[in-house]
Amino acid sequence: MDEAMLLTAFSAAFVGSHFLLSHPLRRPLVGALGEKGFLALYSLVAFATLGGMAWAYPRTPVGAPLWSVGDGIWALATVLMLAASVMLLGSLVRNPAMPGAANAASAQARGVYAITRHPMLWAFAIWGMVHILVYPVTRNIIVALAIIVLSLAGAALQDRKKAALDPQGWPAWERRTSYWPFAAILQGRARIGGFSGFGAHALGGGLLVWLLATWAHIPLAGRAAGIWRWLT
Numbered sequence: 001m002d003e004a005m006l007l008t009a010f011s012a013a014f015v016g017s018h019f020l021l022s023h024p025l026r027r028p029l030v031g032a033l034g035e036k037g038f039l040a041l042y043s044l045v046a047f048a049t050l051g052g053m054a055w056a057y058p059r060t061p062v063g064a065p066l067w068s069v070g071d072g073i074w075a076l077a078t079v080l081m082l083a084a085s086v087m088l089l090g091s092l093v094r095n096p097a098m099p100g101a102a103n104a105a106s107a108q109a110r111g112v113y114a115i116t117r118h119p120m121l122w123a124f125a126i127w128g129m130v131h132i133l134v135y136p137v138t139r140n141i142i143v144a145l146a147i148i149v150l151s152l153a154g155a156a157l158q159d160r161k162k163a164a165l166d167p168q169g170w171p172a173w174e175r176r177t178s179y180w181p182f183a184a185i186l187q188g189r190a191r192i193g194g195f196s197g198f199g200a201h202a203l204g205g206g207l208l209v210w211l212l213a214t215w216a217h218i219p220l221a222g223r224a225a226g227i228w229r230w231l232t
Contacts, residue, residue, distance in 0.1 A: 003056060003059045003061065004139065004142065005057040005144070006056045006059075006060075007053065007059075007060045007123055008142050010029070010049055010053045010055075011142055013052070014053055014146060015033055015130070015149055015150045017045045018127065018150060019153070019154070022154075023157055023159075025162055026038070038052065053146075055141055058102075058129050059128070060139035061138075061139070062137050063137050063138045063139070065136045065137055065177070066141075069135075071131070073133050074134060075131050076227075077130045077134045077217070077225075078227060078229075079089065081127070081130050081210060081213075081214065082124070082226075083140055084123040084124075084126035084130070084203055085209045085210035086202050086203060086207075086210075087097055087112045087115065087116075087119040087123040087206070088112055088113065088119070088200065088206065088209070089201055089202045089205035089206040090112030090113075090119055090198055090202030091112060091119040091208070092120075092201070093199065093201055093202075094107060095113075095119075095171055096117075096159060096169075096170070097117070097120070097162065098164075103169075104166055104173040105166075105168060105173070107173055107176075107198075108219060109173075109184060109190035109191075110190070110192060110197040111192060111197040111198040112185065112202060113191070114190035114191055114193070115176070115185070116177065116178060116180065116181045116182075116196065117174065117178065117179065118179065119156075119158040121145070121154055121155040122155070122181060123154065124147055124150075124151040125148045125151040125158030128144040128146075128151070130142045130161075134225070139155070153226060156179065160206065169190055172208060174190070176189055176190060178190070209224075210226065213226075214226025215228050218232065
């Protein structure tokens with residue numbers, strides 16, 4: 001098995017084990033192992049498969065980029081990552097999808113939740129898409145695609161799981177929001193509510209995370225990303 005196939009295998013195992021343990025196998029395993037035992041198993045599998053990805057990634061040849069990456073692509077990627085950062089920070093407050101949350105029936109479809117009811121998972125998916133755009137080499141595409149599939153398929157499976165756990169509140173939340181970004185706004189079922197609708201934690205925190213994360217590419221990856229590409 002060559003390095004690219006090994007990286008693909010570890011990536012598929014990471015995604016597949018997450019789906020299996022989070023959904024069909026969760027209940028029987030919790031019954032057999034208890035909550036703490038299940039959490040230990042889940043963490044062990046996640047650590048092993050993610051560690052396998054981290055081990056295989058640098059051993060996979062970089063290869064030639066599939067397309068040329070110029071300032072136009074970098075500008076698009078920079079804007080997308082700012083949007084993803086705002087969505088990620090906004091998803092940390094009053095999110096009905098968080099474990100133990102019981103506010104789906106009363107949650108407001110404003111701000112990041114007007115865009116999509118899965119702002120956190122879409123933020124991760126955008127991260128994957130952006131990294132494919134700016135670094136279109138085989139090993140990076142394999143890992144980024146794994147993150148995209150895990151995020152977007154996970155969002156769809158989360159809808160099914162939450163609807164089963166909260167058969168009144170979650171379907172009502174689904175009717176006010178949308179899986180696909182901006183669909184509920186275009187259909188008149190949700191509204192962002194202006195800048196105030198996002199909240200300072202989303203806008204300010206998202207901007208700060210975006211600035212720090214893109215700057216961190218300089219010492220960690222040896223290349224400038226985001227606005228630092230033009231400022232350094």
